[in-house]
Amino acid sequence: MVTALFKIMLIEDDITLFHEVKERLSQWSYDVHGVQDFSKVTEEFTELRPDLVIIDIQLPKFDGFHWCRMIRSHSNVPIIFLSSRDHPTDMVMSMQLGADDFIQKPFHFEVLIAKIQATLRRVYNYNTERVELRTWRGATVEYVKNTITSSAGSVELTKNEMFILKLLIERKNQIVSREDLIKSLWDNEHFVSDNTLTVNVNRLRKKLENLGLDPYIETKVGQGYMATEEAAPL
Incomplete structure (x- = not known):
């Protein structure tokens, strides 16, 4: 189990899914935050300064690709896409924009945890x-x-x-x-x-x-x- 308290920004407009994921991740000592205004994701990201971002593709106002591009313009924070869209071009697009991983909905929670842990180890441990x-x-x-x-x-x-x-x-x-x-x-x-x-x-x-x-x-x-x-x- 991860002992450090990592801060995760979950950009997801499905309230039921958001609370389910937040509750499950909290059991693994992750500090999960949502989005208050989907037209101001960049501003909320800058204020929160998360250690990892999990983002859906289909969102209000602008899609996840737009916000990934905006975040990547000034930050190398790890980004994982979590989406029900299953076309291969969606995964390719996310990687081209600088995402670290892509998980398709519906997903097994164990897979999400494994990918989060692997990403955090890779990003925050190897450079020590x-x-x-x-x-x-x-x-x-x-x-x-x-x-x-x-x-x-x-x-x-x-x-x-x-x-x-x-x-x-x-x-x-x-x-x-x-x-x-x-x-x-x-x-x-x-x-x-x-x-x-x-x-x-x-x-x-x-x-x-x-x-x-x-x-x-x-x-x-x-x-x-x-x-x-x-x-x-x-």
Whole structure:
């Protein structure tokens, strides 16, 4: 069980579902808050400063994609979509906007808890490791700040993007299988669409393109991905 009290913002207009989820999460020591005005979600998010956001797609005023985009414009807080919409494009869209996971309604509460716990561990625990930065291809990768900086500039990564990059450069010049990446990111591959990983890797590459580093994340067809590094001179 999670012992720390994490603050969760649940953006859900179904009052019955909201109270059910809030009650269940409270039993796991999560501090759950709803939305008072669905036209001012960003303002309420800024005031609350939650550790994690759970958001529906179909909402009053604006949909969840709009609010995800607004939150992502100034925060890397982890975001999980919780929606009854089941079209593959909805999941793809959520990941492209920077969401960390997607859960389809109706759902088993155990799945929701597992995904929340995995996301919080990934986001708030991995960067307490002793090693906080690495150099790769002449760039400085700062795990804590979620940034990568080179002579071409600096880009900020989401938690998932940084976690993927970290796994790859810690095993540079070695193929990391898709299965290993999925298990490391989400703990249980049975809860994750394979396409979710693809979307996150593509977003990472797009950001690395600004630094001229995208060619060094190679796809090994049928195997996985590899971050390449030049061998040190003898």
